[in-house]
Amino acid sequence: xxxxxxxxxxxxTNLVREGKRLDGRGFDECxxxxxxxxxxxxxxCGSALVxxxxxxxxxxxxxxxxxxxxxxxxxxxxxxxxELRPLASPSFEAGPPGGEAIEIARVVDRGIRExxxxxxxxxxxxxxxxxxxxxxxxxxxxxxxxxxxxxxxxIAALLNTRMPRYEDGQIIRGEWNGKLPVTCVxxxxxxxxxxxxxxxxxxxxxxxAMDARLTVATTDTIxxxxxxxxxxxxxxxxxxxxxxxxxxxxxxxxxxxxL
Amino acid sequence: xxxxxIKLIKDGKRLDGRKFDELxxxxxxxxxxxxxxxxAYIEWGKNKVMAGVYGPRELxxxxxxxxxxxxxxxxxxxxxxSVEDRKRPGxxxxxxEISKVSSDALNSVVxxxxxxxxxxxxxxxxxxxxxxxxxxxxxxxSVALADAxxxxxxxxxxxxxxxxxxxxxxxxxxxxxxxxECDLPLAIIPRKKEVxxxxxxxxxxxxxxxxxxxxxxxxxxxxYEMQKEALVSSINNVMIEE
Numbered sequence: 001x002x003x004x005x006x007x008x009x010x011x012x013t014n015l016v017r018e019g020k021r022l023d024g025r026g027f028d029e030c031x032x033x034x035x036x037x038x039x040x041x042x043x044x045c046g047s048a049l050v051x052x053x054x055x056x057x058x059x060x061x062x063x064x065x066x067x068x069x070x071x072x073x074x075x076x077x078x079x080x081x082x083e084l085r086p087l088a089s090p091s092f093e094a095g096p097p098g099g100e101a102i103e104i105a106r107v108v109d110r111g112i113r114e115x116x117x118x119x120x121x122x123x124x125x126x127x128x129x130x131x132x133x134x135x136x137x138x139x140x141x142x143x144x145x146x147x148x149x150x151x152x153x154x155i156a157a158l159l160n161t162r163m164p165r166y167e168d169g170q171i172i173r174g175e176w177n178g179k180l181p182v183t184c185v186x187x188x189x190x191x192x193x194x195x196x197x198x199x200x201x202x203x204x205x206x207x208x209a210m211d212a213r214l215t216v217a218t219t220d221t222i223x224x225x226x227x228x229x230x231x232x233x234x235x236x237x238x239x240x241x242x243x244x245x246x247x248x249x250x251x252x253x254x255x256x257x258x259l
Numbered sequence: 260x261x262x263x264x265i266k267l268i269k270d271g272k273r274l275d276g277r278k279f280d281e282l283x284x285x286x287x288x289x290x291x292x293x294x295x296x297x298x299a300y301i302e303w304g305k306n307k308v309m310a311g312v313y314g315p316r317e318l319x320x321x322x323x324x325x326x327x328x329x330x331x332x333x334x335x336x337x338x339x340x341s342v343e344d345r346k347r348p349g350x351x352x353x354x355x356e357i358s359k360v361s362s363d364a365l366n367s368v369v370x371x372x373x374x375x376x377x378x379x380x381x382x383x384x385x386x387x388x389x390x391x392x393x394x395x396x397x398x399x400x401s402v403a404l405a406d407a408x409x410x411x412x413x414x415x416x417x418x419x420x421x422x423x424x425x426x427x428x429x430x431x432x433x434x435x436x437x438x439x440e441c442d443l444p445l446a447i448i449p450r451k452k453e454v455x456x457x458x459x460x461x462x463x464x465x466x467x468x469x470x471x472x473x474x475x476x477x478x479x480x481x482x483y484e485m486q487k488e489a490l491v492s493s494i495n496n497v498m499i500e501e
Contacts, residue, residue, distance in 0.1 A: 225459035230366040232453035
């Protein structure tokens with residue numbers, strides 16, 4: 001634990017009790033979002049950099065040809081991985097992904113998968129050969145709410161992903177053949193509970209001060225949810241987090257679609 | 260809707276004849292392991308799950324020690340033979356995530372502040388899996404913690420809901436989980452009815468969520484009664500033996 005943040009916990013909690021946030025936002029207000037598509041556009045099939053307040057995440061999409069799952073032989077495959085690189089925070093360590101990284105990857109994965117955002121049926125090539133879509137989340141700066149920044153960057157990158165040319169059983173790198181078919185824009189929105197209040201889009205300080213958090217990924221319906229943190233949530237807190245996520249999701253979707 | 264979906268619900272009943280709000284059969288045993296400080300075994304439908312608690316004990320690695328409270332870790336593990344296609348031993352991404360959310364859930368009830376600098380380890384072993392294993396595991400873990408005599412603010416009681424052929428139903432079995440449209444595992448602390456674990460994947464509107472939530476809470480309350488009953492009878496048995 002970073003000692004400075006630990007000491008700030010009381011301060012943040014008291015501030016929230018007075019109805020305020022450290023950065024002056026309203027409880028239902030997100031930090032500024034900037035999305036830069038094709039941030040690493042030369043090699044990767046798709047990419048996007050998201051700045052959500054101080055948080056910075058780069059997502060790269062790679063495509064490869066491989067075998068489908070046996071229970072869906074005519075559908076493409078998507079896998080999401082997260083690397084919390086040590087350059088992003090003093091508390092991140094090099095090495096295989098731990099619980100935090102895996103949770104981010106799996107929550108982002110569920111939002112995209114369950115909303116059927118990628119038309120996997122169109123990624124079939126021939127028997128035993130389908131496209132495999134790798135979504136690699138690369139955390140660069142941990143300023144809080146890594147899940148939302150990762151989810152927004154992932155779908156923004158997928159929307160701008162090119163399909164490599166595939167001829168005579170080989171991928172021709174550097175040549176393209178259309179875009180990855182994406183049908184909708186799932187957006188995860190995370191709220192935290194501090195004291196008796198629900199705040200959307202927590203900063204890092206607020207994440208340390210939180211009792212519990214709830215992520216809700218939405219399209220026109222709820223597609224994925226994840227409760228985190230060691231505290232509890234009441235029913236009305238869950239419901240108000242869902243409302244907030246629908247509202248903010250709509251705004252963020254507009255930004256993503258306008259790119 | 261595919262043919263497969265239609266078969267899941269027939270004449271208002273489910274594949275195994277259950278009503279929409281009916282749990283599978285649940286059997287809870289307390290104190291099943293000799294070495295563990297506390298333990299529990301649950302048969303829940305075709306699920307067979309064992310949980311054991313060690314600690315409070317010396318915590319390694321040292322940097323995890325917290326001078327203000329105990330460090331509680333929960334490890335969820337699927338046995339290789341618990342599923343039809345053998346699961347490769349060792350942690351995969353799914354079990355790491357489940358371990359994390361289960362640890363969070365238990366952390367919210369255990370009075371960790373009573374045991375500073377120590378570690379409490381909770382191990383959940385899924386011996387046979389048939390959907391809803393994280394709920395069964397958490398239910399067992401909470402009984403095992405109580406059996407270990409570790410002070411808790413409340414139990415953790417858990418149950419999943421889902422959507423099958425357009426209906427919101429309680430406690431999915433494997434077939435329903437595979438073909439259903441949504442899965443929502445929920446764990447609560449029953450006295451306050453507050454959420455300590457909530458995950459969801461699939462497709463639900465907000466109104467459907469409300470309905471599902473209510474159903475899951477009612478299911479978890481029934482589980483709570485069974486947990487209490489099992490704990491009380493385990494104590495009665497000890498008294499009779501003495």
